[in-house]
Amino acid sequence: MTTSLSTREIAGQISERLPDAVIDAAGTAILVNSNSLLDVGAFLKNTPGLDFDYLTTITAVDYYQYFEVVYLFVSMEHNHSLVIKTRCQGRDNLTLPSLVGLWRSADHQEREIYDLMGITFEGHPNMKRIVLWSDFQGHPQRKDFM
Amino acid sequence: MELRTEPFVLNIGPVHPSTHGVFRMRATLDGEVVLDLDPVFGYLHRGIEKLAEERTYGGVIPLTDRLDYVASMTNNLAYVLTVEKLAGISVPERAEYLRVIMSELQRIAAHLVSVGSFFNDCGAYFTPFLYMYRERENICDLFDMVCGQRLLYNYMRIGGVSQDIPDEFMPALKRIIPHIRGRIDEYDQYLKENEILLARTKGVGILPRDLAINIGASGPVLRGSGMKWDIRKADPYSIYNRFEFDIPTGIQGDCYDRYRVRIEEMRQSLRILEQAVAQIPAGEVRADVPHLIRPPVGEAYAHVEAPTGEVGFHVVSDGSIAPYRCHIRAPSLMNLTALRDMIIGWKIQDLIVIFGSFAITMGEVDR
Numbered sequence: 358m359t360t361s362l363s364t365r366e367i368a369g370q371i372s373e374r375l376p377d378a379v380i381d382a383a384g385t386a387i388l389v390n391s392n393s394l395l396d397v398g399a400f401l402k403n404t405p406g407l408d409f410d411y412l413t414t415i416t417a418v419d420y421y422q423y424f425e426v427v428y429l430f431v432s433m434e435h436n437h438s439l440v441i442k443t444r445c446q447g448r449d450n451l452t453l454p455s456l457v458g459l460w461r462s463a464d465h466q467e468r469e470i471y472d473l474m475g476i477t478f479e480g481h482p483n484m485k486r487i488v489l490w491s492d493f494q495g496h497p498q499r500k501d502f503m
Numbered sequence: 504m505e506l507r508t509e510p511f512v513l514n515i516g517p518v519h520p521s522t523h524g525v526f527r528m529r530a531t532l533d534g535e536v537v538l539d540l541d542p543v544f545g546y547l548h549r550g551i552e553k554l555a556e557e558r559t560y561g562g563v564i565p566l567t568d569r570l571d572y573v574a575s576m577t578n579n580l581a582y583v584l585t586v587e588k589l590a591g592i593s594v595p596e597r598a599e600y601l602r603v604i605m606s607e608l609q610r611i612a613a614h615l616v617s618v619g620s621f622f623n624d625c626g627a628y629f630t631p632f633l634y635m636y637r638e639r640e641n642i643c644d645l646f647d648m649v650c651g652q653r654l655l656y657n658y659m660r661i662g663g664v665s666q667d668i669p670d671e672f673m674p675a676l677k678r679i680i681p682h683i684r685g686r687i688d689e690y691d692q693y694l695k696e697n698e699i700l701l702a703r704t705k706g707v708g709i710l711p712r713d714l715a716i717n718i719g720a721s722g723p724v725l726r727g728s729g730m731k732w733d734i735r736k737a738d739p740y741s742i743y744n745r746f747e748f749d750i751p752t753g754i755q756g757d758c759y760d761r762y763r764v765r766i767e768e769m770r771q772s773l774r775i776l777e778q779a780v781a782q783i784p785a786g787e788v789r790a791d792v793p794h795l796i797r798p799p800v801g802e803a804y805a806h807v808e809a810p811t812g813e814v815g816f817h818v819v820s821d822g823s824i825a826p827y828r829c830h831i832r833a834p835s836l837m838n839l840t841a842l843r844d845m846i847i848g849w850k851i852q853d854l855i856v857i858f859g860s861f862a863i864t865m866g867e868v869d870r
Contacts, residue, residue, distance in 0.1 A: 359738035410716050414804070416817045416830035427817065429804060433716060433732055440804075462719025464840050465544075473552075488545035488869055498553055 360437045361385070367407070367439060374400055386427065386440035394443050395454040395480075401430055401439065402459050408432045409439065412460035415467065417474040419500045424451060424476060445476055448499075455481035473498035510538055513851070517546045523620065524865030528854070535850040540843045544836075547869040555829035560586050560796050561661055563829060568655035570814070570831060571867040573616050576609035576646075577809035579659035584740055585805040585816040586661050590798035594790055598663035599742045600783040604676070605649070605658060606741075606807070607772040607779070611683065612642040613810035614765045617723075617862035621762060622694070624859030625703050631694065638686050641679045648672050661796060663789030677780060684773050691766055704758035708845045708857030711756060718840040722812025723764040724861060728756030734808035745782070746775045758860035765862070795824045802828075811835050811864065831870055835863035 368382030371389075378393035389397050401409040409430040416427045424445045431438045445451040455478035456463040467478040468487040475496035478484060486493065495502055516527035525546035531539040551570065555563045567582045568575040580602055587594065594602075619635030643653045649668050650658040658665055694700060710720070715728040725732055733750045735743040751767030753760025798820040806815035812834025819828040838861050846854050 412719055413806075413813070414815055414817060414830070414832040416819075416828070418819055418828045427802075429817075433730065433737075436737055460719065461714075461717050461840055462837055464718075465836050469836075486545075488548040490545070497550065 358436075359431065362407075362437050362439050364439070370404070370407075371397055371400060386442045388442045388444070391443045391445060391453055394441075395456070395459075397441065398456050398459050401441075406435075408434045410434065412456065412462045413438075415463060415470065417470045417476060417498075419474065419498070421500060422446070424474060426453060426470070426476070428456075448501075451476045452479050453477075454479055455484075457481050472496070475499065508533065515854075517543075523859070523863055524868075526863075526865055526868070528858070530846075530851065530854065532851060535852070537846050537849055537851060537854055540846050540854070542839060542842055545869055547865045549870065551870045552829055552831060555826055557825060559824050560798070560826065561794065563826065564659065564661075565655070565657045567831075568657055569866055570833065570870060571613075571809060571811055571835070571864040572654060573864055574609050574613040574810045575654065575656045576605045576658060577807055578814060579656065580606055580741070581805065581807040581809065581814040582816050583659045583661050584807065585803050585818045586796070586798065588805050589801065589803040589818055589820055590661075590796055592662050592790055592792055592796075594663050594741075595787040596784050597667075597786040598788045598790075600779050601664050601668065601788060602659065602741055603743065603746070604776060604779050604783070605646075605656075605664075607775045608642050608645060608676075610772045610810045611769045612639045614769050615639045617810070618762065618765055621856075621859045621862065622700075624855050625700060627699075631690065634686075634690060638683055641683065645672065645675060645679070648675070660789055660792075662792035663787070665789075667788045673780065676776070680773055680776055680780075684770065687766065687769055687773075695763070695766075701759070703853075703856055704762060704860070706755075706757050706759075707849065707853050708758045708860060709756050710841055710845055714841060714844070715756065719837040720812070720841065721834045721837065722808070722810065723761050723768065724812065724838045726750065727753035727761035727764045729753055729760075734806055734813055738806070740805065740807055746778050748772075748774050758856055761860045761862075797822055797824055806832065809834065811862065811867065812838060814867075833867045833870060835861070835865075835867045839863060839868065 364382045364387050368379045368387050372379050375396050378389050378397050381388040409432045411431040411433050413429040413431050418425045426443050428441045472486040510531050510533050513530045517525040527543040529541040530537050551566050567578040570578045615635040619632035622631035647653050650656050710728050712728045715725050729752050731750050731752050748771040751764050800822045802819040804817045806813050815832035817830040818826050821827040
């Protein structure tokens with residue numbers, strides 16, 4: 358069985374290294390500051406004992422006031438998992454750091470989120486639309502698209 | 504006189520017989536050698552994730568059929584498991600067994616298609632394919648018995664399955680298990696040491712293990728690279744912890760290894776089927792679940808080992824009758840991340856073989 362690691366415990370470990378990163382760790386996921394997402398990612402991937410080598414999936418959810426992006430990490434070595442969330446406030450000019458440099462599985466998924474939700478991932482080597490054509494207007498997965 | 508060469512761009516697809524659906528590759532070539540590759544997606548994008556937000560929880564099930572349309576049963580299962588996790592619904596014992604039986608039959612049927620079309624890509628046009636389809640036909644007949652459909656089954660339900668199997672199902676299933684096993688052995692004997700196959704696939708399109716993990720590969724692509732990771736063992740869902748089976752893996756991650764893993768997986772699926780047929784109890788096949796369910800506010804992710812890899816659903820509920828957000832983790836899309844790395848430097852004929860060894864389905868890539 359894949360074990361879900363305790364969010365409080367891991368949030369404590371992250372806070373020791375990155376004091377401003379964690380916003381909330383009360384639920385089943387750790388909510389982190391979007392500015393420190395890349396550092397948190399590197400910490401999760403490179404810390405012995407955590408070794409999150411597999412980024413399973415990225416989901417973006419539109420909550421009108423903000424967008425929440427949910428990352429599900431798995432360590433195949435230890436068979437444990439962790440959910441990290443981050444938020445983008447507002448609806449225009451949204452940006453998040455790209456995780457492609459750490460996990461290339463983010464490549465197509467971040468492009469899809471850009472295409473359908475309109476969040477730009479900074480540092481992505483090929484940030485363009487993936488399923489819609491290049492001069493398409495708008496981001497159809499948003500709640501206010503239609 | 505000095506001859507000057509220059510690279511040129513060749514557009515393969517979107518409707519090319521070897522592209523496994525409407526997929527397009529823009530290949531930059533120097534003679535026959537591929538210098539660069541740009542995969543172009545989206546020709547089959549139907550916005551299934553968005554459509555799901557406007558349907559009831561039960562109404563999303565037929566949409567999931569249309570993801571990987573050669574493996575509808577496992578898509579159904581991944582979705583209903585997620586909703587059951589979200590709403591805390593438990594499933595009757597007999598339904599769990601039926602789900603396992605259908606998933607494993609589906610795995611065999613999908614792998615037969617993958618292997619058959621892989622031989623097409625290797626140049627053995629339609630002879631192996633025809634035989635693979637002949638065996639798959641037996642499984643389609645079984646699915647026809649249980650749900651009246653041969654491709655898009657819409658069989659799983661939240662809390663169980665849509666209906667119990669008819670009386671003639673079990674005798675037919677018991678008959679085809681040894682039949683398919685014999686056929687797989689026979690084809691494997693013909694094909695596995697075929698010199699042309701070995702020359703075209705051994706050492707071609709190597710995906711190293713670490714890269715496979717980093718790009719989020721799953722299913723036979725990940726296992727072909729030597730990683731022993733199968734959701735049925737790593738994070739058992741339904742009742743998979745009750746069955747004995749092995750996880751076949753490849754050695755170096757070339758096209759041949761991916762093909763071998765699929766052949767071995769079919770044999771393991773037959774083992775699971777035999778155990779499930781022997782153990783299946785009588786009883787209800789569907790829990791008492793209301794037609795319109797309203798899961799509590801929250802979110803859940805559940806995944807299954809589908810024939811192409813890890814299919815997962817991330818469903819967010821706002822307490823209403825429809826999902827607030829329904830994200831689908833599509834293994835084919837993730838597996839394709841490494842396509843460019845694996846193809847650069849190979850010849851155009853190898854491009855078709857390497858691409859074929861992924862056995863992707865565009866319905867799942869584009870969604």
